Amino acid sequence: MSTSAHQRPVIAIDWGTSSLRGARLGQDGQVLESREFARGILTVPPGQFEAVFDEHFGDWMHAPDALCLISGMAGNRQGWQEAPYCPCPAGFAELGQHLLWLQPGRIALVPGLSCMGQDALHTPDVMRGEEVQIFGALQLAGRDSATLVLPGTHSKWVQVQSGRVTHFQTFMTGEVYALLSQHSILGKTLDLNGAFDEAAFLQGVDQSQKAGSVLNKLFAVRTLGLFDRLPAAALPSYLSGLLIGEELRIQEVHPAQGAVILIGSDALTLRYTLALQHLGIACQSRGAEATWAGLHALASNLTNPP
Amino acid sequence: MSTSAHQRPVIAIDWGTSSLRGARLGQDGQVLESREFARGILTVPPGQFEAVFDEHFGDWMHAPDALCLISGMAGNRQGWQEAPYCPCPAGFAELGQHLLWLQPGRIALVPGLSCMGQDALHTPDVMRGEEVQIFGALQLAGRDSATLVLPGTHSKWVQVQSGRVTHFQTFMTGEVYALLSQHSILGKTLDLNGAFDEAAFLQGVDQSQKAGSVLNKLFAVRTLGLFDRLPAAALPSYLSGLLIGEELRIQEVHPAQGAVILIGSDALTLRYTLALQHLGIACQSRGAEATWAGLHALASNLTNPP
Numbered sequence: 001m002s003t004s005a006h007q008r009p010v011i012a013i014d015w016g017t018s019s020l021r022g023a024r025l026g027q028d029g030q031v032l033e034s035r036e037f038a039r040g041i042l043t044v045p046p047g048q049f050e051a052v053f054d055e056h057f058g059d060w061m062h063a064p065d066a067l068c069l070i071s072g073m074a075g076n077r078q079g080w081q082e083a084p085y086c087p088c089p090a091g092f093a094e095l096g097q098h099l100l101w102l103q104p105g106r107i108a109l110v111p112g113l114s115c116m117g118q119d120a121l122h123t124p125d126v127m128r129g130e131e132v133q134i135f136g137a138l139q140l141a142g143r144d145s146a147t148l149v150l151p152g153t154h155s156k157w158v159q160v161q162s163g164r165v166t167h168f169q170t171f172m173t174g175e176v177y178a179l180l181s182q183h184s185i186l187g188k189t190l191d192l193n194g195a196f197d198e199a200a201f202l203q204g205v206d207q208s209q210k211a212g213s214v215l216n217k218l219f220a221v222r223t224l225g226l227f228d229r230l231p232a233a234a235l236p237s238y239l240s241g242l243l244i245g246e247e248l249r250i251q252e253v254h255p256a257q258g259a260v261i262l263i264g265s266d267a268l269t270l271r272y273t274l275a276l277q278h279l280g281i282a283c284q285s286r287g288a289e290a291t292w293a294g295l296h297a298l299a300s301n302l303t304n305p306p
Numbered sequence: 307m308s309t310s311a312h313q314r315p316v317i318a319i320d321w322g323t324s325s326l327r328g329a330r331l332g333q334d335g336q337v338l339e340s341r342e343f344a345r346g347i348l349t350v351p352p353g354q355f356e357a358v359f360d361e362h363f364g365d366w367m368h369a370p371d372a373l374c375l376i377s378g379m380a381g382n383r384q385g386w387q388e389a390p391y392c393p394c395p396a397g398f399a400e401l402g403q404h405l406l407w408l409q410p411g412r413i414a415l416v417p418g419l420s421c422m423g424q425d426a427l428h429t430p431d432v433m434r435g436e437e438v439q440i441f442g443a444l445q446l447a448g449r450d451s452a453t454l455v456l457p458g459t460h461s462k463w464v465q466v467q468s469g470r471v472t473h474f475q476t477f478m479t480g481e482v483y484a485l486l487s488q489h490s491i492l493g494k495t496l497d498l499n500g501a502f503d504e505a506a507f508l509q510g511v512d513q514s515q516k517a518g519s520v521l522n523k524l525f526a527v528r529t530l531g532l533f534d535r536l537p538a539a540a541l542p543s544y545l546s547g548l549l550i551g552e553e554l555r556i557q558e559v560h561p562a563q564g565a566v567i568l569i570g571s572d573a574l575t576l577r578y579t580l581a582l583q584h585l586g587i588a589c590q591s592r593g594a595e596a597t598w599a600g601l602h603a604l605a606s607n608l609t610n611p612p
Contacts, residue, residue, distance in 0.1 A: 119513060123526040124533045154491075154525065171521040172490070179485040184478070185460075207425060213556045214520060215477040215549070219460065220429040227430045243521070250519045 008065045011057060012295035015074035016040055016129060021291075022057050029296035033060075041079045049080035050102075061106070067305065068107045069295045072129035075100065075109040085114035085126055091164035092135065092301040104306045110298065115168055125170050129291075130156050133263050134165065136294025137286040141261060147253055148261045149283075151268040153178075155247060171247045180218065181236055189225030194233025198274060203230075204241020205248070205275045214246045244275050259284045314371045317363060318601035321380035322346055322435060327597075328363050335602035339366075347385045355386035356408075367412070373611065374413040375601045378435035381406065381415040391420035391432055397470035398441065398607040410612045416604065421474055431476050435597075436462050439569050440471065442600025443592040447567060453559055454567045455589075457574040459484075461553060477553045486524065487542055495531035500539025504580060509536075510547020511554070511581045520552045550581050565590045 010025040018040035024033045037056055044052050053070075054061075061068060075083030083100035090098075090113055099108040112128030130150050138146060144163040150156040153174040159167045180186050207217055221239045224230045230238055253260060260276060260283040262269040269285040276283045316331040324346035330339045343362055350358050359376075360367075367374060381389030389406035396404075396419055405414040418434030436456050444452060450469040456462040459480040465473045486492050513523055527545045530536045536544055559566060566582060566589040568575040575591040582589045 117526075119516070121509065121513075121526075121530060121535050123513075123535070124529040125525065126529055126532070169518075169522050170525040171519065172524050173521050175490055176482075176486075176521060176524075179489055180482075183485055183489055184481055203427065207427075207429075210425065211556065212475075213477065213552055215479050215482060215552055216475050216556075218478050218482075219431065219476040220423075220427075223430040223432055224427060226432070229427050229429070246519055246521055250517070250522075 008067045008299075009060075009063045010296055010299045011060050011066055011068040012292050012299075013053075013057065013068060013070040013074075014072050014129065014132075014291045014295075015070055015079070016072045017042055020052075020056065022060070023292050024060050025292060025296050025299075029293055029300075031292055041073045041076065049074065053080075053107075066106065067299055067302075069099070069110055069299055070102075070108070071110040071132040071291070071295060075111060076128060079109075081109060083109040083111040085128075086111040086131075088113055088115040088168070089161075089164040089166045090131070091162075092298055094164070095131065095135075095298060096302050099302075101306055108305075110295070113165055113168070115165075125168060127156055127168060127170070130158070130263075131165065132294035132298065133286075133290040134158055134160065134294065135297055136290035136292065137261050137263050138163070139293050139297045140286060140290065141284070143258065143261075145257065146259075146261050147251075147257055148263060149272060151244075151262065151264045151272050157247075157251060173243050173247050177240060177243050180221075181239060186218070186221045186235075186239065189222055189232060190235035190239065191232035192236055194231075194236055196271075197234040197237035200230055200234035201237040201241040201271065201274065202278050204238040204243075205245035205278055206241075208242050208245025209249055209279070214242065217242050217246075240271060241275065244271060248275055248279060248281075253281050255282070258282075261286060263287070263290050314373045314605075315366075315369045316602055316605045317366050317372055317374040318598050318605075319359075319363065319374060319376040319380075320378050320435065320438075320597045320601075321376055321385070322378045323348055326358075326362065328366070329598045330366050331598060331602050331605075335599055335606075337598055347379045347382065355380065359386075359413075372412065373605055373608075375405075375416055375605055376414065377416040377438040377597070377601060381417060382434060385415075387415060389415040389417040391434075392417040392437075394419055394421040394474070395467075395470040395472045396437070397468075398604060400470070401437065401441075401604060402608050405608075407612055414611075416601070419471055419474070421471075431474060433462055433474060433476070436464070436569075437471065438600035438604065439592075439596040440464055440466065440600070441603055442596035442598065443567050443569050444469070445599050445603045446592060446596065447590070449564065449567075451563065452565075452567050453557075453563055454569060455578060457550075457568065457570045457578050463553075463557060479549050479553050483546060483549050486527075487545060492524070492527045492541075492545065495528055495538060496541035496545065497538035498542055500537075500542055502577075503540040503543035506536055506540035507543040507547040507577065507580065508584055510544040510549075511551035511584055512547075514548050514551025515555055515585070520548065523548050523552075546577060547581065550577055554581055554585060554587075559587050561588070564588075567592060569593070569596050 020039040086098040098111040117123035148158040155171040326345040392404040404417040423429035454464040461477040568591045
């Protein structure tokens with residue numbers, strides 16, 4: 001009779017596009033030791049993933065009963081091996097069934113999630129890595145239902161009901177912000193070295209809630225600068241408010257669902273917190289600890305690893 | 307007693323960011339001769355505008371009563387001289403009063419138009435060069451009221467009533483399309499060499515009219531490719547439909563105002579025509595001839611040049 005999974009030493013790995021992070025977790029999920037390397041999947045040649053893994057975490061795997069779960073882009077087509085997306089609705093049970101075992105019972109890739117739209121093309125949406133953060137944040141918050149937001153290059157809005165992700169949507173907010181501020185005509189008038197300007201940010205949020213299209217509202221970043229309505233150093237904050245506000249504009253968040261849970265860096269969750277509070281929506285934030293909590297919870301829920 | 311302006315030889319110049327075009331016009335506005343040079347204002351060092359003008363059009367100005375009107379970015383801060391924007395509402399009378407005479411009675415810069423928003427920041431909008439095309443297209447269509455669209459890098463939607471521009475809005479549609487297709491993650495899955503795909507374009511237009519945000523809909527360009535729902539060669543057309551459709555989504559065009567007038571290149575006006583017709587909005591197109599017609603009409607309406 002095997003010991004149940006949560007009593008085994010758990011090695012949690014978050015292998016993303018640009019970085020490789022790992023943690024050795026204790027019985028209750030506490031981080032005993034962690035490591036981070038600039039070895040994102042983009043730096044690893046095909047066929048070399050196992051070697052890179054052994055080099056950085058091989059010593060942790062010496063324990064004969066170690067269990068390692070790897071989330072993030074390592075399960076992507078360009079990663080260690082493709083772990084097919086697990087379709088929503090999905091919770092711990094579905095994720096556990098869809099693990100891709102690299103070494104049976106010892107090392108597995110956690111699949112991302114997919115969810116299909118109701119439109120004629122059944123437009124898919126996908127995530128990879130965020131699913132673990134979502135379940136970890138819920139665990140830490142002691143909740144099994146919530147609206148969660150994971151701001152970033154490709155921001156995710158996620159609905160979780162009774163421990164399962166039922167629906168999510170990706171917004172290209174962060175990438176569009178970077179493109180516009182660095183490569184568009186708007187970049188000519190705005191000063192990216194300016195400190196975050198809360199008032200200008202909230203003016204952008206306000207403007208984004210009005211009738212019209214963001215494709216038009218964006219042009220104001222140029223003219224407000226040309227006509228000296230806003231200083232160049234405030235324009236990046238105004239642009240950020242316009243884009244984050246556009247993302248928030250279409251959300252329907254019911255107070256009965258409880259506070260929105262934000263997961264991300266301090267700088268980004270601060271902006272979303274300001275915008276959400278400005279629009280009267282309660283929220284709370286979680287950081288990187290959500291990843292380890294999610295992988296630990298997933299390992300603890302694995303009753304029958306192969 | 308001076309002859310009225312429209313009997314004088316009219317030299318029409320369109321000096322834009324990347325090109326310099328000129329036409330010598332006959333009594334009725336017909337083009338007697340035209341020239342085009344790769345001498346947009348970005349290629350002209352400060353203080354050299356008059357020399358470049360003389361070099362390319364000096365011979366046309368030998369006629370002692372020649373009248374030259376120059377529209378476009380030459381009147382910009384980085385151009386020959388800054389011709390301050392003429393505030394809307396504006397028609398021929400207002401444009402004529404705001405001409406910036408470089409040589410009194412002989413050579414003038416046509417000012418762009420500005421229009422102020424109703425929001426807290428009174429967000430301005432501006433155009434420079436398009437105003438001449440607008441009045442030219444109306445002249446050619448024999449109308450004095452219309453909704454006009456000038457698609458491009460920064461697409462303009464313009465309301466004209468009784469010969470005066472009453473309101474307009476700029477959309478960053480073309481620039482956002484270029485940034486996303488060339489510099490974003492979407493560029494990794496789409497094939498920019500594909501021919502225009504009308505069906506995929508209209509699927510994008512349909513999708514853009516639905517509830518939600520364009521920041522989310524854009525991400526579908528990636529997933530539709532990853533999940534093989536649309537071929538890579540069709541994705542640029544789908545993206546174009548999403549963005550042009552987003553621009554159209556917020557327009558209120560009343561059939562009583564008559565057909566929408568599109569002014570632009572054949573390739574772009576074709577796409578807008580398809581999208582507008584798909585949404586049940588009648589339209590007609592005008593090309594580069596609108597510029598010469600507009601400058602001729604402006605010259606003809608100058609009753610009292612200085």
